[in-house]
Amino acid sequence: MVPPNRAVLNKSEPLTAVSFDTSLIFKTGSQRAERPVFVNKVAPCCHACPIGIDIPAAFHRASRGDIDGALRIYLEENPLPGVCGRVCYHPCEAECNRGNFDESINTRSFERFLSDRGQVAIRTGVPVHSRRERIAVIGSGPAGLSAAYHLARSGYHITLFEAKSEPGGMLRYGIPSYRLPRPILDREIERIHSLGIQTRLGATVGKDLGFKELESFDAVFISIGLQSGTTLFETDSPEGDILTGLDFLADPQRWSLEDDTQKTLIIGGGNVAIDAARSLLRLRKGKGGNITVLVPESRDQMPALPEEVKEALEEGIAILNGWAPHRLHRGNGSPFSLDFCRAEVKRDEESGAVEIIRVGEKIQKYTADRIIVAIGQSMKSDNLPEGIEIRQGKIVTDRFGRTSLPKVFSGGDAIGGKAFVADAIASGKMGALSISCFIEGRDVETAFETHQIGSSQTFSFQHFIEGPQENSVDLKRVVSFDQINTLFFSGAARNNPDELEPEARKKTGEEVSCGVDPARMDEEICRCFRCGTCSDCEICLDFCPDISIIRDAQLGIYSFDADYCKGCGVCSVACPRGVIEMVGETR
Amino acid sequence: MRMFLTGNHAAAYGARLARPQVIAAYPITPQSPIYEKLSEWDGQGVLGARMMRVESEHSAMAACISASLTGVRTFTATASQGLALMHELLHFASGMRVPIVLVNVNRSMAGPWSFWSEQTDSLSQRDTGWLQFYVADNQEALDTVIQAFKISETVLLPTIVVLEAFYISHFMEPVEVPDQRLIDEFLPPFEPPFKLDTDNPASFCQVVSQSQYAEFRIQRHMAMEDALEVAEVVDREYRERFGRGYGLLECYRLEDADTVLVTAATIGSTARVTIDALREEGRKVGMVRIRLFRPFPKAKLIEALNHAKKIAVIDRNLSPGQEGVFCEELKSALYSRINGIPVFGFVLGLGGTNVSPLHIRKVFDIAEKMNDAPLKPIVNIEDEDALGI
Numbered sequence: 001m002v003p004p005n006r007a008v009l010n011k012s013e014p015l016t017a018v019s020f021d022t023s024l025i026f027k028t029g030s031q032r033a034e035r036p037v038f039v040n041k042v043a044p045c046c047h048a049c050p051i052g053i054d055i056p057a058a059f060h061r062a063s064r065g066d067i068d069g070a071l072r073i074y075l076e077e078n079p080l081p082g083v084c085g086r087v088c089y090h091p092c093e094a095e096c097n098r099g100n101f102d103e104s105i106n107t108r109s110f111e112r113f114l115s116d117r118g119q120v121a122i123r124t125g126v127p128v129h130s131r132r133e134r135i136a137v138i139g140s141g142p143a144g145l146s147a148a149y150h151l152a153r154s155g156y157h158i159t160l161f162e163a164k165s166e167p168g169g170m171l172r173y174g175i176p177s178y179r180l181p182r183p184i185l186d187r188e189i190e191r192i193h194s195l196g197i198q199t200r201l202g203a204t205v206g207k208d209l210g211f212k213e214l215e216s217f218d219a220v221f222i223s224i225g226l227q228s229g230t231t232l233f234e235t236d237s238p239e240g241d242i243l244t245g246l247d248f249l250a251d252p253q254r255w256s257l258e259d260d261t262q263k264t265l266i267i268g269g270g271n272v273a274i275d276a277a278r279s280l281l282r283l284r285k286g287k288g289g290n291i292t293v294l295v296p297e298s299r300d301q302m303p304a305l306p307e308e309v310k311e312a313l314e315e316g317i318a319i320l321n322g323w324a325p326h327r328l329h330r331g332n333g334s335p336f337s338l339d340f341c342r343a344e345v346k347r348d349e350e351s352g353a354v355e356i357i358r359v360g361e362k363i364q365k366y367t368a369d370r371i372i373v374a375i376g377q378s379m380k381s382d383n384l385p386e387g388i389e390i391r392q393g394k395i396v397t398d399r400f401g402r403t404s405l406p407k408v409f410s411g412g413d414a415i416g417g418k419a420f421v422a423d424a425i426a427s428g429k430m431g432a433l434s435i436s437c438f439i440e441g442r443d444v445e446t447a448f449e450t451h452q453i454g455s456s457q458t459f460s461f462q463h464f465i466e467g468p469q470e471n472s473v474d475l476k477r478v479v480s481f482d483q484i485n486t487l488f489f490s491g492a493a494r495n496n497p498d499e500l501e502p503e504a505r506k507k508t509g510e511e512v513s514c515g516v517d518p519a520r521m522d523e524e525i526c527r528c529f530r531c532g533t534c535s536d537c538e539i540c541l542d543f544c545p546d547i548s549i550i551r552d553a554q555l556g557i558y559s560f561d562a563d564y565c566k567g568c569g570v571c572s573v574a575c576p577r578g579v580i581e582m583v584g585e586t587r
Numbered sequence: 588m589r590m591f592l593t594g595n596h597a598a599a600y601g602a603r604l605a606r607p608q609v610i611a612a613y614p615i616t617p618q619s620p621i622y623e624k625l626s627e628w629d630g631q632g633v634l635g636a637r638m639m640r641v642e643s644e645h646s647a648m649a650a651c652i653s654a655s656l657t658g659v660r661t662f663t664a665t666a667s668q669g670l671a672l673m674h675e676l677l678h679f680a681s682g683m684r685v686p687i688v689l690v691n692v693n694r695s696m697a698g699p700w701s702f703w704s705e706q707t708d709s710l711s712q713r714d715t716g717w718l719q720f721y722v723a724d725n726q727e728a729l730d731t732v733i734q735a736f737k738i739s740e741t742v743l744l745p746t747i748v749v750l751e752a753f754y755i756s757h758f759m760e761p762v763e764v765p766d767q768r769l770i771d772e773f774l775p776p777f778e779p780p781f782k783l784d785t786d787n788p789a790s791f792c793q794v795v796s797q798s799q800y801a802e803f804r805i806q807r808h809m810a811m812e813d814a815l816e817v818a819e820v821v822d823r824e825y826r827e828r829f830g831r832g833y834g835l836l837e838c839y840r841l842e843d844a845d846t847v848l849v850t851a852a853t854i855g856s857t858a859r860v861t862i863d864a865l866r867e868e869g870r871k872v873g874m875v876r877i878r879l880f881r882p883f884p885k886a887k888l889i890e891a892l893n894h895a896k897k898i899a900v901i902d903r904n905l906s907p908g909q910e911g912v913f914c915e916e917l918k919s920a921l922y923s924r925i926n927g928i929p930v931f932g933f934v935l936g937l938g939g940t941n942v943s944p945l946h947i948r949k950v951f952d953i954a955e956k957m958n959d960a961p962l963k964p965i966v967n968i969e970d971e972d973a974l975g976i
């Protein structure tokens with residue numbers, strides 16, 4: 001039925017306001033007091049990584065299936081992702097925002113995944129040998145490799161001098177292959193070499209050739225590490241029954257330690273001690289009954305990486321904590337009798353120096369056939385250039401790696417600081433920055449501060465060589481957990497790598513960790529919040545009540561429509577990852 | 588089919604039989620079982636509507652308006668605070684002439700918190716331009732929901748069907764659930780005269796000039812007036828097809844009644860029992876139960892009460908500083924035509940307290956004993972001294 005009143009109304013009259021015209025004349029933008037700013041920021045993982053890798057950008061590429069692109073982002077800062085993806089102490093994970101939500105992202109496994117699956121020709125787009133200056137790098141550990149890599153990417157000619165017959169430093173002669181398989185290391189070093197770096201192996205600078213011979217180089221980077229194991233007793237025993245962990249690990253076959261009936265004592269609580277114990281176990285085909293590690297620190301104070309300790313225990317290695325060596329007796333039958341006392345350890349967080357304090361009078365006797373001492377390393381200073389300042393056994397530098405000598409820079413374990421691979425790589429990168437600035441006559445302090453990541457000790461080398469970019473990351477701002485809109489994420493458990501069973505792995509020496517398989521890595525890639533990195537999720541676009549978010553299809557970036565955005569700030573609240581913020585309008 | 592149903596489920600059956608295409612709602616006590624039942628059918632794949640789970644009643648109504656503008660039949664349900672939260676959008680809905688049907692389960696408004704029956708939530712929406720039906724039992728709930736779609740879609744105004752909390756929503760009664768085929772014949776698909784259409788883009792609800800606005804307001808009012816007639820026609824047609832009709836008012840034993848009770852909802856069904864008893868005793872009493880509150884059926888009321896000597900109104904609501912809303916509305920209707928009948932306003936059953944047959948008998952006693960109607964509402968029927976009788 002037609003209602004009576006409507007029947008008498010003019011039928012062409014609409015019953016409600018309908019417009020077939022545009023409402024674009026209402027420029028609601030005039031109401032705006034604040035405007036949205038779209039700017040990518042630094043994720044806390046990147047801020048915590050000593051190398052400053054842009055982890056969320058890589059996760060973003062990977063989420064688009066671009067594994068090569070993701071690896072390229074890693075390689076912008078880190079020449080050794082396959083190494084770090086296996087042995088790094090991953091401070092990035094400790095700071096991961098997702099840790100406040102459920103569990104941190106497995107960024108280290110992601111790094112390994114990329115290096116195992118990605119293919120990047122690093123020479124493309126890099127001005128190799130575009131400059132005439134030559135730089136000498138002494139020592140091919142991670143610090144030297146990193147300095148050589150970043151300088152080569154910047155166009156310099158690099159000659160790398162290495163005393164040993166093969167490059168890699170402690171990556172080859174320290175860290176055992178069940179943690180870092182040599183083909184992985186070889187592949188990464190090969191990639192660095194592809195930048196046209198000359199390498200002279202078996203060349204100990206200061207012995208086989210003098211520093212004088214390096215005078216024709218425009219700069220020198222010294223990264224000789226700490227090659228001498230600290231001794232506790234007269235290590236150079238004629239019988240070779242007391243040796244250092246470093247000597248043992250450099251060539252485990254050499255010391256006739258295969259006999260598993262020989263009681264072997266390892267002294268120390270760091271990675272070297274644990275690596276020595278586990279390498280010995282493998283040398284003895286998994287028979288570990290006579291291997292004991294004596295550690296002055298308590299279990300949670302041990303400087304060795306917790307996962308290494310856990311794996312050693314799983315493999316059946318005895319670790320006794322809270323004992324320090326007191327006196328050594330050389331007997332007749334069984335070669336040694338050792339006295340131990342109860343101990344506590346104080347560690348200075350700044351310098352890393354340790355103080356062992358004896359507790360009580362109790363003495364414990366221990367007999368052993370062989371002893372491996374792994375209580376620290378020191379630098380061989382006899383091969384250094386004349387006049388270089390050395391303090392407490394380390395080369396003195398400022399925070400940019402400049403030594404007391406002109407043209408001479410240094411980094412890595414040789415200058416102190418944290419003795420980890422990632423820190424050595426970071427220090428090589430810093431050396432590269434310093435040397436570039438030195439040669440180009442630029443102020444390194446300004447260069448560093450311009451590209452410094454947040455308040456960290458590191459900077460972005462990519463930003464340094466690219467110069468300021470349109471819409472690049474605001475390196476000074478770190479996205480905190482409260483800037484993450486967790487409503488857009490649902491809980492999901494962290495994906496940890498599979499490992500070989502302890503019984504199997506301890507007999508073979510194969511790599512313990514199998515990495516995370518692609519299906520589970522896909523889940524891990526989805527889990528990452530991508531803090532501070534726009535991921536094109538377009539949630540802002542869905543939420544803007546004024547349809548005022550504009551996407552630049554070519555650049556793939558977002559901005560706002562100044563004519564209509566009324567500054568309500570919904571986009572900035574909605575943004576899951578802290579990319580959009582409101583700033584006062586200046587009109 | 589005859590089924591044993593709660594009022595909520597009866598309303599849900601009514602909604603389902605009407606074949607809405609979009610249902611957007613938010614659960615709230617005591618309405619939740621309606622939404623739950625519909626969700627259950629949705630889960631079983633027998634509902635045929637798109638269920639939208641929204642974050643608030645405000646969003647539920649916004650979603651209903653938009654859906655309805657695209658020309659689809661739209662249903663929602665709420666109660667109390669939820670209805671209050673929708674308030675802003677209730678104005679939009681009627682202003683945009685979208686025929687949404689909403690079931691509101693009458694529940695007292697906070698604070699303090701309370702969950703029982705009271706009419707303040709829906710009566711507060713009096714001026715939003717929605718039709719309002721107050722039903723007295725579960726069968727009427729089901730039938731009114733179906734009728735509401737037809738009335739709304741004819742006059743292009745939305746309708747609230749009001750069920751009382753617990754007295755209807757949670758009580759079970761035998762209910763006749765009509766055959767889907769017969770309902771389909773009674774209620775053909777919704778054909779709006781105008782709708783959102785991406786092939787012919789338009790925007791709705793712009794800023795208009797003062798005079799245009801005034802014009803739209805008058806038009807809406809005229810549509811409300813039309814609704815009086817449309818509601819009657821639809822109810823009559825429903826009675827012809829299904830054997831049940833309710834009228835805009837329920838007039839009960841009005842023949843030669845001197846004292847007439849006017850009330851709404853379940854108090855009306857209780858009153859039938861009291862009136863039967865009083866008639867046995869020879870007292871000339873009757874009742875008018877107001878079923879349609881908006882538009883207010885003035886002419887019908889005047890006609891029904893023309894011969895009454897005294898009128899008693901029971902309101903399960905109280906407009907603070909005035910009186911019960913039904914009483915007030917009734918007086919304003921009567922004033923235009925018949926003067927001089929005293930109207931005794933009682934406010935009983937607030938917060939869901941029970942209004943029993945004995946209470947209603949007392950109301951008749953008081954009305955008969957008192958000569959002049961007091962200016963203030965009578966809220967205490969026990970204290971006769973205070974009433975001066």
Ligand SMILES: Cc1cc2nc3c(=O)[nH]c(=O)nc-3n(C[C@H](O)[C@H](O)[C@H](O)COP(=O)(O)OP(=O)(O)OC[C@H]3O[C@@H](n4cnc5c(N)ncnc54)[C@H](O)[C@@H]3O)c2cc1C
Pocket residue numbers: 087088089138139140141142143144161162163164167168169170171174175176203204205206223224225226227246249271272275305383411412413414418419420421422424
């Ligand atoms: C057993 C062991 C396990 C470790 N495990 C881990 C781990 O799991 N995670 C981690 O982050 N860190 C670990 N570390 C620490 C890490 O390996 C070192 O901090 C890092 O390798 C230091 O790098 P570098 O480049 O400064 O020195 P090095 O790696 O020591 O490299 C120095 C290089 O310089 C060469 N060299 C020295 N003198 C001369 C000279 N005069 N002329 C030419 N060449 C010279 C040496 O032969 C050597 O190749 C471990 C260390 C050891 C020993």
Ligand code: SF4
Pocket residue numbers: 048049050051052053055078084085088089090091092093107108111422
């Ligand atoms: S190098 Fe270490 S800290 Fe940096 S991203 Fe890789 S695992 Fe994390």
Ligand code: SF4
Pocket residue numbers: 043044045046055056059095096097098105107527528529530531
């Ligand atoms: S969630 Fe992703 S981007 Fe954010 S801190 Fe963790 S790894 Fe980095």
